[in-house]
Amino acid sequence: MTNACDALELGSNCLAEGWDSFLQLTCRYCELAATCAPAQELLASVKQLWKRLQDCSLTCWSGLQALATVHKQFSSAGLIHEGHALPECLPPWVSVREHKAMSQLERERIRFWRPLFPFPLLASQQLLYTHLDAAGPLSLCSMPDARMYISRRFMPRAHHTESYCAIRRTDLQLLKACRSRRNQGGDLFQHVLLPVQANQLRLSRPSAAAWSQTTEELGRSDRRLAGGKCLHYVNESCVSPGSVGFELRRPFLPPCQSRNADLSQRREHFFAVQCPEVLNASAWWGWEDETSWPDEGGMKKYRTRSSDGGCQSQTGAWGTNMQDALKCVLVVIAEKFDFRPGELLLDWGSGCGFTMSWAKAYYDVDAIGIDVTASAAWAAKYSIGLSCMADGRNLHWLPDELFDYVFSYAALLHLSFEEQCEVAHQLVQKLRRGGRAFLGWNRANLVGPWQWHDCFRPTEDASHVELETLEEANLFVEDASKAVGSFAWDFPTYAVLLRRVS
Structure with missing residues (x-):
């Protein structure tokens, strides 16, 4: 990809607007039809150009489309917190069928399905961000997993509550309920209680007496080793790496163990499951035989x-x-x-x-x-x-x-x-x-x-x-x-x- 970028030539308007540095960064950090690495210098370049884009003063069309794609990736991943509203000067994308109905002149104008030369991003990639939403930290129940997704996982824009659905809870309500189940109630009241208060409620139960005593003993041992300073805090309480409390800092463990002991x-x-090899799917299903299906x-x-x-x-x-x-x-x-x-x-x-x-x-x-x-x-x-x-x-x-x-x-x-x-x-x-x-x-x-x-x-x-x-x-x-x-x-x-x- 780097060699291909080196061979590309920028148009005069793109050079005049300073897109050459953005080109070098996308060539270095972005994969074709894939993901851009969250490099700090690329982030800074995107933010700077995005501010100029809002007043429609930029004219390098392919650069604008590439910028919109990279900006959407980073904003979906939570790396850019400003809005992603596209200005009217940025031409909208069309569907495949609409593209087929266009004249040759119209096709050349939008350069659909062609790479965004001189930028190493596919034009078709923009469709993903037009009709679907990238999965990110704000849209996934599993927060540790959410940090793994930058831009390669997508969900369609869908609102089940608008379809007379029998379940009327919003996406946010579903996410909050799921996250409460993930931590098994530990932060169930995090929106109304301070972490230390929630922790005190847990420790006040009789069944937590041994847990509390062990945590305090190991905490005192840690402080002695650290010269009176605590090495690890969980919910404002000092705990040892070997204590039960320290487990709260570890990655998520599968729940439901009490009712489903074999889940792990x-x-x-x-x-460990691997997909089987596919040799000739059409032979299996008789796609060409229209009369064989109900x-x-x-x-x-x-x-x-x-x-x-x-x-x-x-x-x-x-x-x-x-x-x-x-x-x-x-x-x-x-x-x-x-x-x-x-x-x-x-x-x-x-x-x-x-x-x-x-x-x-x-x-x-x-x-x-x-x-x-x-x-x-x-x-x-x-x-x-x-x-x-x-x-x-x-x-x-x-x-x-x-x-x-x-x-x-x-x-x-x-x-x-x-x-x-x-x-x-x-x-x-x-x-x-x-x-x-x-x-x-x-x-x-x-x-x-x-x-x-x-x-x-x-x-x-x-x-x-x-x-x-x-x-x-x-x-x-x-x-x-x-x-x-x-x-x-x-x-x-x-x-x-x-x-x-x-």
Whole structure:
């Protein structure tokens, strides 16, 4: 990349405005279609140019687009705290389909999908920041994890509360509840109590007497070693590196140990999972055979959308703006199943990986997604979670009893019901005992709920499963009348809820 930058020539207007130094810094610290390192000199250059951009006095168009991309990365990561409102003089970006309808002159004017010469950033990268929000410290429940994401993980702009969703809590409320669960109540009242007061409440319980005594003894030992000075403070209390109190300073440990003692071990297996090799996905799914699928469009439409920039557009792989409704589905299921930080999710038919990203952001649940379309490759690069392009009908490469939850929405219906039933049994095998599965957007005009009860009729060699079917209008919408005419939840859609008992 550095050699390519050295060979580029700046236009006269770019040179006159001092973009050459910014070019050198982006060449040094930014990766093509990836992330810019938070280098102090690049940060300073971005802030200086951003101030000049606001009065529309700059004319180096490619530089302006590159500046907007880098500034958005840093502001999303919490490294720049000023606003990111783009001035009117900065030309907006368009979708892929709009670009195809343009004349050659218009295409040359915006230079869509071409690198932002002389800057080492792709023009298509700006679409990510136009239609999606980069995950950052303010949008993730897991604060230690949040510091790891600079600009490569994205979530669509979606507001489930605007879709008549049955769960009306805002994103901020979901985040605060998740963070309270992560620290297991230690800072539950941090917005009304000082840290020392919260600590005193914890220590005042009888069960904390031994903890308090040990902390004080080790603290006195530390002070003696340090000549009367405390080496480590936690919530204004002196603690020793070997004490229980010092554990509060360590990275997050998975919760739910009391009710789910094997979670730590399962998480080790989870992070060791590797995606299977994909050789010829179209041969598996018969994309060219439009007549072999229950829906009229077959799978070909999803291949087209996923390879045509659909994941970083406002319509996603659905071809219509469904983001608010899709986020509502995840939030309702997460609340119904009682997602807990540290637990594990399998998303079958994960598409662009939005469900995985929302599950991690608002519930700190780690996920593996499986999809057979090219959207899986996009999700592997930009969503929060492990995305695998694989044949979802064969799950032998996933360990049994690994996941706490299975999530599948509007995916199984693309199979014959015999295959749906077989895959559902495989999905149950991947659940721990007590784990729960959601199979959504079933169509009653294609597969009746009674067929699912037949699928899971108890047999001697099968795991015992509790099964429930619900109309989705009564599950996801606060008022079922609001679902009338809805593409997402109106009849004949229904959900299958499973719980593995043994």
